[in-house]
Amino acid sequence: MKLIHKLEPLWWILFGAGGFTAGFFLPALILGVLILAPLGALGDGLSYDRAHMLASSLPGKVFLAAVLTLVLWHCAHHLRHFALDLGGHALAPIAAFASYGLALAGTIATLVIVGSL
Amino acid sequence: MSAQAPTAEKTRTAAPRPPAGFPFRFYRYRNYVVFAATSVFMALGCVGLLEALYALGRGEEAWKEFLANMAKPHNLVLSLVVLGFTLYFVLRFAWVGRKIAAGRIGPIPRPPLPMPLLGVAPIGGFLTLWLILLAILAGVLP
Numbered sequence: 001m002k003l004i005h006k007l008e009p010l011w012w013i014l015f016g017a018g019g020f021t022a023g024f025f026l027p028a029l030i031l032g033v034l035i036l037a038p039l040g041a042l043g044d045g046l047s048y049d050r051a052h053m054l055a056s057s058l059p060g061k062v063f064l065a066a067v068l069t070l071v072l073w074h075c076a077h078h079l080r081h082f083a084l085d086l087g088g089h090a091l092a093p094i095a096a097f098a099s100y101g102l103a104l105a106g107t108i109a110t111l112v113i114v115g116s117l
Numbered sequence: 118m119s120a121q122a123p124t125a126e127k128t129r130t131a132a133p134r135p136p137a138g139f140p141f142r143f144y145r146y147r148n149y150v151v152f153a154a155t156s157v158f159m160a161l162g163c164v165g166l167l168e169a170l171y172a173l174g175r176g177e178e179a180w181k182e183f184l185a186n187m188a189k190p191h192n193l194v195l196s197l198v199v200l201g202f203t204l205y206f207v208l209r210f211a212w213v214g215r216k217i218a219a220g221r222i223g224p225i226p227r228p229p230l231p232m233p234l235l236g237v238a239p240i241g242g243f244l245t246l247w248l249i250l251l252a253i254l255a256g257v258l259p
Contacts (some may be wrong), residue, residue: 022207023211027161027204030200031163032251038188039188045254046255052173064166068245072158074159075157075160078155085153109167113170114170117170
């Protein structure tokens with residue numbers, strides 16, 4: 001836990017950056033990719049060729065990796081502190097390691113998936 | 118003996134405890150809990166987007182299969198719930214902007230704008246970015 005506390009500024013930076021990133025981009029990505037594209041409402045905008053071209057370009061990869069990883073770290077930090085609200089300090093170690101562990105796993109998965117496009 | 122050594126025992130404080138009625142009894146607590154829950158749904162949204170990218174990396178058939186799967190009613194409902202929680206997060210997040218903007222920084226005077234306008238401005242900025250991003254996804258913008 002000492003390391004977790006020592007890195008507290010880093011967690012808050014990731015939390016703030018993730019919050020802004022979520023505000024800027026997440027609703028449009030969810031609406032476009034998870035709702036409108038499956039309904040066919042985007043026409044050929046997200047046809048396989050165009051979607052692959054957008055996601056596999058260098059700006060696309062950087063954008064997607066940044067948005068997904070930052071939002072995941074934001075969520076992890078928020079949930080860690082909410083777990084403290086609910087369970088008090090008894091939950092501190094498990095909340096920290098579980099939330100940040102999941103965010104780290106999500107980050108690695110994002111970098112692998114985006115990197116392989 | 119070092120000059121840095123403590124000379125008296127540390128002041129003991131009571132163990133932290135949640136306020137009475139937490140987490141659902143009062144509307145402010147409930148709002149706080151819903152705001153915390155947004156993180157679960159936003160993380161789910163990220164997982165959905167990662168699934169989309171994974172399908173994209175596996176080829177055209179996998180991408181079409183992903184879209185068909187996401188078009189099923191239960192997945193659409195889940196996506197709408199995820200979007201709803203994400204929008205709730207963004208609105209609350211942006212609404213804080215009016216308080217930040219109303220602060221006075223050193224000699225710089227406060228912006229001479231009413232508080233609600235300071236709250237609407239960040240939301241307008243977010244909305245503009247969403248429209249641009251949706252236009253790119255729809256192929257309207259390159």
